[in-house]
Amino acid sequence: MFERLGIEIKKALIMKDITQEEFATKLGISGNHLSLIIHGKNRPSLELLEKMCQELDLQILIISKNNEINDIISQLSNSIIQLSAKKNQQKK
Numbered sequence: 001m002f003e004r005l006g007i008e009i010k011k012a013l014i015m016k017d018i019t020q021e022e023f024a025t026k027l028g029i030s031g032n033h034l035s036l037i038i039h040g041k042n043r044p045s046l047e048l049l050e051k052m053c054q055e056l057d058l059q060i061l062i063i064s065k066n067n068e069i070n071d072i073i074s075q076l077s078n079s080i081i082q083l084s085a086k087k088n089q090q091k092k
Contacts, residue, residue, distance in 0.1 A: 005049075006038035012056035027051055046076055 013023055024034040027048065036042035044052065049072075053059065 003040040006040050009038055
């Protein structure tokens with residue numbers, strides 16, 4: 001599902017002459033975790049996805065296919081709902 005993301009990350013790393021290990025260190029994640037994301041085995045959190053895109057000057061909509069956009073929007077919606085619920089619990 002996120003194979004396209006991995007392809008775009010790999011292309012951007014090559015264009016910026018950055019190794020996967022260097023990029024993983026910049027992101028604060030392990031090289032193994034980044035490798036799994038690049039190969040479509042793991043899905044990055046929205047926060048990590050945003051950080052990746054910022055570091056590589058990519059736009060989320062460019063690296064995503066339509067069905068992946070829907071998944072990202074769904075995941076974002078769920079995250080917003082969870083954050084809202086946490087804030088409500090903290091107010092009590």
